Amino acid sequence: MAKAATVEAREVSKVFFSGSDPVWALDGVSLTLDPGSFTCIVGPSGCGKSTLLRIMGGLEPLTSGEVRRPQSGQRVSEAFVFQEHGVFPWMTVLDNVAFGLRMNGAGASARTATARDWISRVGLAAFEGHYPHQLSGGMRQRVAIARAFATGSAVLLMDEPLGALDAQTRQLMQEELLTLWEAERKTVLMVTHDIEEAILLGDRIIVMSTRPGRITSDIAVPFPRPRTMGIERDPAFVDLRHRIWGLLKDDVRATEEGA
Numbered sequence: 001m002a003k004a005a006t007v008e009a010r011e012v013s014k015v016f017f018s019g020s021d022p023v024w025a026l027d028g029v030s031l032t033l034d035p036g037s038f039t040c041i042v043g044p045s046g047c048g049k050s051t052l053l054r055i056m057g058g059l060e061p062l063t064s065g066e067v068r069r070p071q072s073g074q075r076v077s078e079a080f081v082f083q084e085h086g087v088f089p090w091m092t093v094l095d096n097v098a099f100g101l102r103m104n105g106a107g108a109s110a111r112t113a114t115a116r117d118w119i120s121r122v123g124l125a126a127f128e129g130h131y132p133h134q135l136s137g138g139m140r141q142r143v144a145i146a147r148a149f150a151t152g153s154a155v156l157l158m159d160e161p162l163g164a165l166d167a168q169t170r171q172l173m174q175e176e177l178l179t180l181w182e183a184e185r186k187t188v189l190m191v192t193h194d195i196e197e198a199i200l201l202g203d204r205i206i207v208m209s210t211r212p213g214r215i216t217s218d219i220a221v222p223f224p225r226p227r228t229m230g231i232e233r234d235p236a237f238v239d240l241r242h243r244i245w246g247l248l249k250d251d252v253r254a255t256e257e258g259a
């Protein structure tokens with residue numbers, strides 16, 4: 001297991017200059033991801049959640065501020081899972097999962113063994129020779145998740161990883177992700193629109209305001225681990241969901257009304 005790592009954003013601001021008008025996406029965001037913690041970001045559409053995740057993962061340059069990320073020599077320190085298009089359509093399940101390991105310089109037989117182990121941990125052992133188009137959406141996301149965990153990266157950045165799935169599949173995969181993460185304890189940052197998902201999975205929930213995105217609340221999730229789906233019936237869960245929705249509601253409404 002890779003050593004858990006800290007990622008730190010200090011006073012990060014971001015302006016996109018790509019269109020006719022500049023877009024001020026983030027304003028002075030500071031966030032430290034503690035080693036081995038699971039942090040979820042919620043916020044209205046377009047508030048800069050993905051931009052923050054991409055900046056913290058080193059995929060996007062920032063306009064001002066600073067990001068400190070783990071440096072680990074040849075090893076890729078971050079792994080990503082996106083909502084869709086996260087697997088290569090021309091590669092089998094085995095090759096997709098092993099690919100992330102190649103980026104980390106592992107030898108061929110070690111890559112195959114580790115990839116097989118992760119494929120079986122996400123329940124796809126019978127499908128390792130299949131191509132993505134032969135799989136359901138949920139199975140494709142399992143491949144993407146297996147690949148990210150298999151890299152051994154200490155930091156996992158996930159942008160709505162379950163966002164494209166139907167409600168039942170999503171619920172199943174929330175539970176699977178919970179189990180995988182509790183066994184591995186990587187440093188995770190996950191963007192989600194689903195408040196219940198954030199409470200179920202996260203140690204901490206960051207609430208962002210409308211653009212330019214700022215952090216408006218930083219909430220500790222009080223439920224002990226290991227957790228199960230049963231916590232959704234706990235009155236404290238229902239209260240927390242209600243509280244977070246209260247923090248978001250006005251911004252979401254304003255965004256929906258095009259304010």
Ligand SMILES: Nc1ncnc2c1ncn2[C@@H]1O[C@H](COP(=O)(O)OP(=O)(O)OP(=O)(O)O)[C@@H](O)[C@H]1O
Pocket residue numbers: 016017018019023024025043044045046047048049050051052211
């Ligand atoms: N490459 C880009 N060029 C120009 N503007 C961009 C670019 N990427 C994002 N933006 C703009 O920056 C703002 C923040 O986008 P971002 O995708 O980070 O928001 P988000 O909170 O993740 O949104 P959603 O919840 O809808 O996925 C949006 O107004 C978006 O249109």
